[in-house]
Amino acid sequence: MNPLDALVEQPVEWLRVSGPESDIVVSSRLRLARNLFGVPFLQKLENEQKVEVIETVEKAIRRSPRMKDAHYLKRAQLSELDLQFLLERHLISREHVEEKGEKAVAITSNEVVSLMVLEEDHLRLQAFQAGFSLMDTWRIINQIDDDLEKNLNYSFSASLGYLTACPTNVGTGLRASCMLHLPGLVLTKQVHKVLQALAKLNLTARGLYGEGTQATGNFFQFSNQTTLGQNEDEIIDNLAAVIRQVIEHEKEARRYLVEKKRVKFQDQVWRALGTLRSAHVISSTEATQLLSLVQLGLQLEILKGALTKQELNLLFLLIQPAHLQKLSRKALSAPERDIRRAELIRQKFQKISL
Amino acid sequence: MNPLDALVEQPVEWLRVSGPESDIVVSSRLRLARNLFGVPFLQKLENEQKVEVIETVEKAIRRSPRMKDAHYLKRAQLSELDLQFLLERHLISREHVEEKGEKAVAITSNEVVSLMVLEEDHLRLQAFQAGFSLMDTWRIINQIDDDLEKNLNYSFSASLGYLTACPTNVGTGLRASCMLHLPGLVLTKQVHKVLQALAKLNLTARGLYGEGTQATGNFFQFSNQTTLGQNEDEIIDNLAAVIRQVIEHEKEARRYLVEKKRVKFQDQVWRALGTLRSAHVISSTEATQLLSLVQLGLQLEILKGALTKQELNLLFLLIQPAHLQKLSRKALSAPERDIRRAELIRQKFQKISL
Secondary structure, eight states: TTGGGGGSOOOOHHHSSTTTTEEEEEEEEEEEOOOOSSOOOOGGOOOHHHHHHHHHHHHHHHHOOTTSSSEEEEGGGGHHHHHHHHHTSSSSHHHHHHHOSSEEEETTSSSSSEEEEESSSSEEEEEEEESSSSHHHHHHHHHHHHHHTTTTBBBBEEEEEEEOGGGGGBOOEEEEEEEOOHHHHHHTTTTHHHHHHHHHHTTEEBBTTTSSSSTTTTTEEEEESSOOOHHHHHHHHHHHHHHHHHHHHHHHHHHHHHHHHHHHHHHHHHHHHHHHHOOSSSOOOHHHHHHHHHHHHHHHHHHOOOHHHHHHHHHHHHHHHHHHHHHTTTTOOOHHHHHHHHHHHHHHHHHOOO | OTTTTTTTSSSSSSHHOOOOOTEEEEEEEEEEEETTTTTTOOGGGGHHHHHHHHHHHHHHHHOOOTTTEEEEGGGGGHHHHHHHHHTTTTOOOOOHHHOOSSSSSEEEEEESEEEEEESSSSSEEEEEESSHHHHHHHHHHHHHHHHHTTOOOBOTTTTTTEEOOGGTTTTTOOEEEEEEEHHHHHHTTTTHHHHHHHHTTEEEEEHHHHHSOOTTTEEEEEEESTTEEEEEEEEHHHHHHHHHHHHHHHHHHHHHHHHHHHHHHHHHHHHHHHHHHOOOSOOOOHHHHHHHHHHHHHHHHOOOOOOOOHHHHHHHHHTHHHHHHHHTSOEEEEEEHHHHHHHHHHHHHHHSEE
């Protein structure tokens, strides 16, 4: 049996547990880019060399106390659907899905840590935590990085730091990011101002699924742009300081909606719920947008009901194309998915009174 | 007590009963324009002359066997809200609402016949029947016209027929119209073709509230454009023949939706219902549009439920601004109405399971 199938109906741990400020910060993520010393960067790798890298990394993982029980899945074991499924769970990147040729991914059973092998760099190590937990996440990823480094020889320059395929990652190889849920700033039309300010601070905002996806809807992934010339603490502190400000703006926007725009806001939340309860055809974009409004309504007690945060978080995952197909145990075309998605959502919302 | 207040919570008779083809033809209406001999047209009338016309007509009504018990309401007895209320019930026209100065309206208790005094002409007599019933309606209005003519001296020319303030009404003074509910043609984007064809046949299509209102949404009032050179039977037959064709096109469009576009159509109907059940703020335009889809869904058995056609018809009326205010027994601003309307609709739809 495909080890991924067992994961379908449970949310990744960082969606299951609650973290600091988790009404606004969905998750914190750190990623380290590493390359093996003496092995060309991915672009120049022959197929056999790729296989060697995958095996070298596997050995290191099996010797690493915190990664030794991880699933290690190679390209041949992963269907297109599996790759899409892992992307929807943020365990791999869109680049890793699209990268041709040999590749692999290691995933710890709680899905807190994943290691992409042969994405843009030889290794892309990621760790997630629920809520606004960058320092916790840093401790986790740093320990695993140290573990792996005992068994892997990384490309490192005393003057530049870790060497990476793309110059923006040279140095620490660290990208720190937080996934923010900012419906308040979107509804009060302030989000563009926030995104413009970010750009000036050398931070970027992306959509739900990382690089190359637009920051549409109410979810935004904020991360540092470059890593050279800053140490890890500086990168994290810098991002955290900005996120803290964005959290305050979002809280203020939410207060404004509840206090000053209550009638209209209530109408928007209830209409979203009404559509989710009634639609017979719905895209994942629309469903995500409407679920976001319902989540905000629950958080601000415009809606009160038996729907837990965990159930709602799971639903955000289950409505994604690959999850929907895994759940249905068959391939579904896009129009079939839109019908199945609407059915699933109606079922979930019929059970609960709000 | 205002005699109109008793009418608020009941639909006009032609919405209460069922008529031929009433899934598509909401109502048939005939209107006769008449002017008093020896009295100038409205534009040239002094105030005292207007008062005289109103009294002359009142006497004739009281002597008419079929109109003698009608409410006869003069301008001073009618608030702005009353006028709006009568307009929403199609008992008077927008022109009659807006006309400055003295005016009156007679309404039979079942609201089948109304007589506007000093609208564009001295007399505008109207009769309504449910469904596609032009000939029945003609018999009703013709009898009342004959009754009134025994006590009123009409401006009539042997060569031109009845003389009217506007040349388009000269001749029979007859306007025949049917209110059609054409959601099938709207959803299948064929309605513009139908409207273009109508224009060539010297027929016009207007919106729910007559002249000057746009034919938006799913309701269209089809009527003859001119009356000169045709007798009453020709005018009615001509309109009826066209309506019969439109009915066939609408039926075909509905079949197409159910058979070929079922999934999408079902989605549209259910979303409309979901929004009606959930919205906390809703305009009359949006509510009418959504109720129209729900009505179509019930007619085509996409929805099945305890909501009767009569209850739904009543709701179309009750959500209108003046009805909403009469129902609430107080004046409501437009934003207050949007909230009250949403509340009323939620109440109606919560009671019924669909």
